[in-house]
Amino acid sequence: MAVTLHRCSAQWVKLDGHPCWRVEKALKDEGLEYTVVLQPAMPWQRKRRTRVHELTGAYALPVIEFENGHAYREESADMAKRIRAGKLFDGAGDPGGIADAAPDEAPGA
Numbered sequence: 879m880a881v882t883l884h885r886c887s888a889q890w891v892k893l894d895g896h897p898c899w900r901v902e903k904a905l906k907d908e909g910l911e912y913t914v915v916l917q918p919a920m921p922w923q924r925k926r927r928t929r930v931h932e933l934t935g936a937y938a939l940p941v942i943e944f945e946n947g948h949a950y951r952e953e954s955a956d957m958a959k960r961i962r963a964g965k966l967f968d969g970a971g972d973p974g975g976i977a978d979a980a981p982d983e984a985p986g987a
């Protein structure tokens with residue numbers, strides 16, 4: 879099952895502390911199939927991340943979109959941990975499950 883990774887456009891930043899790379903690397907390392915949708919990277923460009931906002935009610939990246947249209951967003955370290963634990967798809971179809979945006983990211987954040 880392929881997923882879509884909505885991530886920032888700063889693809890050249892491959893440092894451990896970079897949130898989007900942390901999650902992309904976890905997908906890669908786990909051999910998961912994914913496509914990338916690049917989103918504007920700068921905070922002042924947030925409002926242009928329209929799909930991200932539709933999915934999560936917020937603008938924070940990275941976000942994983944499943945084939946069923948649900949999305950997964952938490953702190954990137956937690957996302958990477960879940961991916962590496964082989965649990966990415968647990969609850970993926972459940973709107974009350976991991977599909978929700980992280981609670982500390984108020985809509986519009």
Ligand SMILES: N[C@@H](CCC(=O)N[C@@H](CS)C(=O)NCC(=O)O)C(=O)O
Binds near residue numbers: 920953
């Ligand atoms: N603590 C968050 C930080 C997320 C974050 O800063 N993501 C970057 C992209 S790698 C971003 O969205 N930057 C632009 C912005 O803050 O609007 C996490 O680890 O998930």
